[in-house]
Amino acid sequence: MYEKQGAGMEWHIDDVLYTPEQIEVVYTIDNVSDCMTMWQSQEQQQSLVNDEKQKSIVQSVQTTPNSAILIKAGSVMHKVSPLTVGKRTILKMAFVLESAVMDESMKKHATHHSKPTKKKRKGKSGKYLGDHAHIEDSVKSIQL
Numbered sequence: 001m002y003e004k005q006g007a008g009m010e011w012h013i014d015d016v017l018y019t020p021e022q023i024e025v026v027y028t029i030d031n032v033s034d035c036m037t038m039w040q041s042q043e044q045q046q047s048l049v050n051d052e053k054q055k056s057i058v059q060s061v062q063t064t065p066n067s068a069i070l071i072k073a074g075s076v077m078h079k080v081s082p083l084t085v086g087k088r089t090i091l092k093m094a095f096v097l098e099s100a101v102m103d104e105s106m107k108k109h110a111t112h113h114s115k116p117t118k119k120k121r122k123g124k125s126g127k128y129l130g131d132h133a134h135i136e137d138s139v140k141s142i143q144l
Helices: 104-113 132-140
Strands: 009-012 023-031 037-046 052-061 067-072 078-080 088-095
Touching: none
Parallel strands: none
Antiparallel strands: 009 078, 023 067, 023 088, 037 052, 037 078
């Protein structure tokens, strides 16, 4: 993914697509920009009356070429600031355990957004797999 000036990503938490959760990876190929990757961490602070309060602390990093950020889906609020100078080239991927199960709502979403095929796909068992199987196969094909 090549990001142009003005592009950024607002605060968000990555959707959980599998059980157990997938690991989202952003690998920086090149970065000659001013964009920053930011995330919020929670720090416990004790008040004067011993009630626990959470304070959000924003941390940031400017990613360098040949570096990666790994985030467990559903866990961390994060964003990328807009580029105002230069460019950034990244490769985004997700790692999923082979035994992971795709979330039911994601199966419906994947089936709804997949392009119809003329030929039905069959799995090793010979049964029709459904449109979401292509997405699951694609994810599994890049597992380490």
